[in-house]
Amino acid sequence: xxxxxxxxxxxxxxxxxxxGGLTMLVPFLWMISTSFKEPGSLFxxxxxxxxxxxxxxxxxxxxxxxxxxxWYFNSLVLALGLTFLNLTSGxxxxxxxxxxxxxxxxxxxxxxxxxxxIPAHVLIIPLFIIMSRLGWIDTYYALILPGLFDAFAIxxxxxxxxxxxxxxxxxxxxxxxxxxxIYWKVALPLAAPALATLxxxxxxxxxxxxxxxxxxxxxxxxxxxxxxxxxxxxxxTTEWTVLMAGLSLATIPPIIVFxxxxxxxxxxxxxxxxKG
Amino acid sequence: MSSYRRFxxxxxxxxxxxxxxxxxxxxxxxxxxxxxxWDVFDPLNLQAxxxxxxxxxxxxxxxxxxxxxxxxxxxxxxxxxxxxLEIFISLMVALGLNRDFPGVKIVRTLYLLPxxxxxxxxxxxxxxxxxxxxxxxxxxxxxxxxxLEALFQxxxxxxxxxxxxxxxxxxxxxxxxxxxxxxxxLAAVWAGIGFRMLIFLAGLQNIDKTYYEAASLDGAxxxxxxxxxxLPLLSPTVFLNTLLALIGGFQVFGLIYVMTGxxxxxxxxxxxxxxxxxxxxIFPPDMGYASAIAWLLFAFLFVLTVVQWQLRKRWxxxxx
Numbered sequence: 001x002x003x004x005x006x007x008x009x010x011x012x013x014x015x016x017x018x019x020g021g022l023t024m025l026v027p028f029l030w031m032i033s034t035s036f037k038e039p040g041s042l043f044x045x046x047x048x049x050x051x052x053x054x055x056x057x058x059x060x061x062x063x064x065x066x067x068x069x070x071w072y073f074n075s076l077v078l079a080l081g082l083t084f085l086n087l088t089s090g091x092x093x094x095x096x097x098x099x100x101x102x103x104x105x106x107x108x109x110x111x112x113x114x115x116x117x118i119p120a121h122v123l124i125i126p127l128f129i130i131m132s133r134l135g136w137i138d139t140y141y142a143l144i145l146p147g148l149f150d151a152f153a154i155x156x157x158x159x160x161x162x163x164x165x166x167x168x169x170x171x172x173x174x175x176x177x178x179x180x181x182i183y184w185k186v187a188l189p190l191a192a193p194a195l196a197t198l199x200x201x202x203x204x205x206x207x208x209x210x211x212x213x214x215x216x217x218x219x220x221x222x223x224x225x226x227x228x229x230x231x232x233x234x235x236x237t238t239e240w241t242v243l244m245a246g247l248s249l250a251t252i253p254p255i256i257v258f259x260x261x262x263x264x265x266x267x268x269x270x271x272x273x274x275k276g
Numbered sequence: 277m278s279s280y281r282r283f284x285x286x287x288x289x290x291x292x293x294x295x296x297x298x299x300x301x302x303x304x305x306x307x308x309x310x311x312x313x314w315d316v317f318d319p320l321n322l323q324a325x326x327x328x329x330x331x332x333x334x335x336x337x338x339x340x341x342x343x344x345x346x347x348x349x350x351x352x353x354x355x356x357x358x359x360x361l362e363i364f365i366s367l368m369v370a371l372g373l374n375r376d377f378p379g380v381k382i383v384r385t386l387y388l389l390p391x392x393x394x395x396x397x398x399x400x401x402x403x404x405x406x407x408x409x410x411x412x413x414x415x416x417x418x419x420x421x422x423x424l425e426a427l428f429q430x431x432x433x434x435x436x437x438x439x440x441x442x443x444x445x446x447x448x449x450x451x452x453x454x455x456x457x458x459x460x461x462l463a464a465v466w467a468g469i470g471f472r473m474l475i476f477l478a479g480l481q482n483i484d485k486t487y488y489e490a491a492s493l494d495g496a497x498x499x500x501x502x503x504x505x506x507l508p509l510l511s512p513t514v515f516l517n518t519l520l521a522l523i524g525g526f527q528v529f530g531l532i533y534v535m536t537g538x539x540x541x542x543x544x545x546x547x548x549x550x551x552x553x554x555x556x557x558i559f560p561p562d563m564g565y566a567s568a569i570a571w572l573l574f575a576f577l578f579v580l581t582v583v584q585w586q587l588r589k590r591w592x593x594x595x596x
Binding site for chain 1: 523534563
């Protein structure tokens, strides 16, 4: 191919990609534009692409009609709690599988890997029954505790600990440190990058979780943002300007966080994709 | 350093508790429930399971349940359309973005925006975007229809009915049983390609550049390089990505819940949504039947994974 032809091909590819990228953006712009429109004006023709006057009252209404701040807080508790639990138990067990040996270790590891095959939807009915018997429905316990065991976290941390050089841990052992001390003071700090990656992915999974929180909560105050929005949808089903104002409040902060920490998110997502 | 030769209770305990309480235990309960007529007000013990034992009744009911059959075909429809679209588009985008040009990072970011948006928000947003009267999708379709109509009016040909329909009306999307599933798929593909693209990009960046240099020296053009270098070396990633997309597709729920609630006329009712309805959407809930649906869905996923794994040998190129 000649240089000239190559350059034309590159330009065409670039334009197509850019058009596709803008297609990604249009629904968000439409959301923001609608959120500022006058409530009764949506179906007036011709359709306005952008309102002449910004109608902030949609935002006022959404903030007074539903406990948005509380939903944000709940989502944060859910995502952070899940991340903390997941990292703690996953790193502990991962270290055990990497550095200890005991009878039946391989069988235990295999069984935990098999659980990766069981999709979450098989668990929700019995989990709901267990949580209601424990009286934990509509509490943070029900939202977070199911993350206590996570085969993917264990697997990831085990691989990571195995790949770490043993010299430092050996030196600490000679100095008389206990396995517990070595874990906290030597091994865990070295695992920080893996923890960050796993943490990113778990946080995002918790933030976006829907099916289980939908089942595990039933009062308005205990809903995370995803469930709150879905129920809010049935409540304001025709008030599009208010709905879009709520949606803007729900989607724009995560996007800003994403833009700020894009590098870590991408690494976490790519690695976490193995989990499916 | 030789390993510590003992059982590390302190390290294993949290995971062990979680495993029995929230994984192995529930799996067992779910399996047992699927063979019972257990009621939510029954106690949760072995006696209650024995008392409500129904054998294969739930599984036999599934065989004759028309809504379940519909949900099955709907799930298949969704998976067979959404997954190939998602994989194809995201692969094309990844190929295009796997190069250096000014602004490539910004374009890449654009594709990733839906990835960080929760599925609920995506569904709500698309309900509005797909509004038949004032949504941007139908505005664009109507604009195209009107241009086409104008073209026809300049000639002696009469305007085809489909063009006229496009120019004046367009699809009714979520409220029309024929267009509801395509509407859901549109939202799903829009939301899904960023993530798939990311995995493809990671795969592409792992391909050793020297292969291309060698192919170039042998006189292979961009087309040959794509078929004979990129695609074979990327096939493990294509495999992984497709498998993940299929598994995710069979478990589609959030978009359906938010966008159509399974309607209209069960046109978008899928297996997981039907399970949810049976367990949490009706009163009294039918936990036994819902559990049986869960295992049916699991069986599909299991067979799918095994079949894919077998096919893997046929088309995935692996370095020996």
